[in-house]
Amino acid sequence: MQIAIIGAGNIGQAIAGGFIRNKAVEPEKLIVSDVCEASLAAIQKIDSNITTTKNNKEAAAKASMLILAVKPWLVQAVLFDIAKEISDDKIIVSCAAGIDFDFLSHTIDKQIALFRVMPNTAISIGESMTLIASQDTSKAQDDFVVSLFSKLGKALLISDNLMGAATSVASCGIAYALRYLRASTVGAVELGFTPETASLLVAQTMKGAAALMLTNQTHPEIEIDKVTTPGGWTIKGLNEMEAHGFSNAVIKGLKANRNS
Template identity: 45%
Template sequence: MKVHIIGGGNLGVAIALGIAKFSQNNQVTITRRNTASILYLEKSGITVSADNTHQIVDADVIILTIKPYQVDVVLNEILPLISNKTIASAVSGLDIETLQNKIGDANHAVRIMPNIAAQFGESATCIAFHDKNKNAAQNVISLFQDLGTAPIIDEKLMDAATVLGACGTAYALRYIRASMQAGIEIGFDSQTALAIAAQTVKGAAQMLLEEKVHPEQLIDRVTTPQGCTIVGLNEMEHNGFSSSLIKGIKTSLKQIKG
C-alpha cells in the first residue's frame, strides 16, 4: 500500500516513522513546504517532498495532518489529480460530511485521531467513517492497527477522542514528570527516577490492556491494609488527584468545542 502524508509536523512525522517501522510492505511519502527539518526521514526509506502532489496519483491512502486553515489550499492542489482515493483526515474540527463535500463523491472521507506514539507502534487511533465508505476505510483501519490500537467510534465522539487519546499523551507525561520529581525528593537521581516512573506506567498500562479489567481490580492487588500504597492514594485523592484530572479533560473538550 502506498501512503501519502500531507503535513510534516510532529504528528505526520510520527505516523510516517511508525509506518516505516511497523507496517510491512507499505511505501510512505510525506510532504512539507520546508523539508529541511524532515530530510532525515529518508534514512528510514520515507520519501520526502516539498510538493503536496508528488506521486499522489499512485497513493492508496492520503493522510491529512495539517492545520484547519490549510485544508482548502491543500485540497485545491491535489483534487484535480486524484480520483477514487481514501482521504483520512486528522484535522481537528473537520467533520466527515464537510470533508466529503469538499473532496466530492469520487473520493472517500475517513476521520482519524492518532497520537504521536504512532512512531513507536503505540498510538490509540480513533477512526470514524460513514457506512458508504466502510470498504474504503478498511485500509486505514489496517494501517493504524499496525501502529497501536484503532477503535472505530461514532463521529460525535471524535472531539472527546482527541482529548482522551491525543491530549491524554501530555496528561500521562505530566504524571510521569511529577512522579519523577517526587522520586528525586525521596533520594533518586533524575535519570533513575524517570526510568522507574516511566516503566511503572508502561507496566500498569500493559496489565490493563492484557487483562481487560477495571483499574481498581489491579489497584487492589498492590494495596494492603495499613500499607504505604493506600495511604499514598488517599493523600492524593484528598488533594484532588482524580477530580483535577477529570476537570482538566473536560476543560480541554470545552476548548475544542468552542
C-alpha cells in the same frame, strides 16, 4: 495501493516511518509531499525508495489514499490545491485535530470515502492509541484503514461524535499521563532519588500499570485493590491524593478541552 502523505512533520514522519518499519506499506508505494526541504530529507532517511516531492498535486494524483498530516488551519488550502486530483474513488484520511466531516466534505464538495484519524505522539515508536472515524466508506475500507494504523500501535474505529472526546483522552492524554509522571518524578527526587533513577522508577512503574490493564483486561480499580492492604501504606497515599482532588482534576482536565 499507492499512498500519499501530505505534510511530513511530526505525525507525517511518524506514520511514514511506522508503515515502512512494520512493512505495512512498501516504500515504492509511498509518496510524501511537504513544502519543507528538511522534512522531505527526514523521509528520505527512513527509506530512500520513498518518493518525495514539494508538489502536493503530484502526490495526490499518484495515490489512491491521501493522508493529510498538515496543521488544521492548512487543510482547506491543501484540499483546494489538490481538488482536481481528488477523483471519486480516492480515500481521504485526515489527521487534523478538530476538522470534522462536514468541513471536509464541504471543502472537497463531492461524496467520497473520508476518514478522520487521531493518533498520539507515541505513533513515532509504534505505540499509538489511534482513534478512527469514517464517513461514506465500505466495511472493507474501514477494515483496511484500521489494520494499517494497527501496525503503529492500537487502532479503534469509533463513532464520529466521539472524536472530540477521543482527542482529549488519547491524544492530549499523552501529555496528561506525562504530567503525572513529572509530578511523580519530582516527588521521588524529594524522597531521595537522583532525577535519572526517579525517571526510571516512575516510567517503568507507569508502563507496568498500563501493561497490567492491557494484559489482564481489567478496570484500574481491580488492579488498585490488589495493592491496597487494609490499613496499609497505599490506601493512605491514595486517600491523601484524592483529598487534594486528584481524580476530580483529571476528569475536569479531560472535559475542558473537548473541541469537536
